[in-house]
Amino acid sequence: MIANERQYKITKAALRRFEKAIDAHEGDGSSPDVAPRIQQATLEALVSEADELRAQIKRYEALRDGEIKQRELTSLRELPIALIEARIAAGLTQKALAERLGVPQQQVQRWEASRYSGVGVERLQEIADALGVEVREILTYASAA
Numbered sequence: 001m002i003a004n005e006r007q008y009k010i011t012k013a014a015l016r017r018f019e020k021a022i023d024a025h026e027g028d029g030s031s032p033d034v035a036p037r038i039q040q041a042t043l044e045a046l047v048s049e050a051d052e053l054r055a056q057i058k059r060y061e062a063l064r065d066g067e068i069k070q071r072e073l074t075s076l077r078e079l080p081i082a083l084i085e086a087r088i089a090a091g092l093t094q095k096a097l098a099e100r101l102g103v104p105q106q107q108v109q110r111w112e113a114s115r116y117s118g119v120g121v122e123r124l125q126e127i128a129d130a131l132g133v134e135v136r137e138i139l140t141y142a143s144a145a
Contacts, residue, residue, distance in 0.1 A: 002060040003084050003112050004094060011053055011060075018050040063088040073137065079124065080115040086131045100130040 002008050025043050062068045063085050071082045087097050094112065098105040111119055116127075128135055 001081060001084065002056050003088070008057070008060055011057055015050060015053040015057065018046055018053065022046045022050060060088065064091070066091075076137075080112075080117075083116065083124070083127055083131065083133070084112050086128070086133045090131050092131070097127070097130060101126060 002011055022043065025039075025046060031039065059068075066089065068085070068089060071078070071085060073079060073082060087094070092100075094108040095105040098108040101108070111127075116124065119127075
């Protein structure tokens with residue numbers, strides 16, 4: 001997941017490198033030293049990784065540009081990603097969120113890098129409030145059978 005502009009630029013540069021590698025691989029034709037199946041597998045791996053990077057870039061751009069306005073959670077495990085996406089969708093940098101919360105920017109960077117691991121419920125609610133996130137979760141209880 002791309003969480004900030006720095007990662008966005010790094011991911012775009014990585015995509016360009018993969019695209020060059022794909023072009024070079026396709027342009028070289030078959031090498032007598034490498035089995036055709038290995039050449040094909042290499043090309044497929046390069047294409048797969050490039051596709052993944054494109055998807056990450058597209059998601060980040062859609063969030064940043066306000067095209068994505070909500071996310072449906074199917075598990076509380078998705079909450080950290082949703083908070084990061086909410087920050088991006090709100091047009092806030094990690095620094096701006098840190099200022100709203102009254103914490104150093106590095107703290108927000110650490111929280112996001114660890115996907116809010118170890119952050120308490122109260123702090124998560126403060127972050128959601130600072131982002132203007134409205135949380136509506138439906139819990140389904142297991143029946144005692």
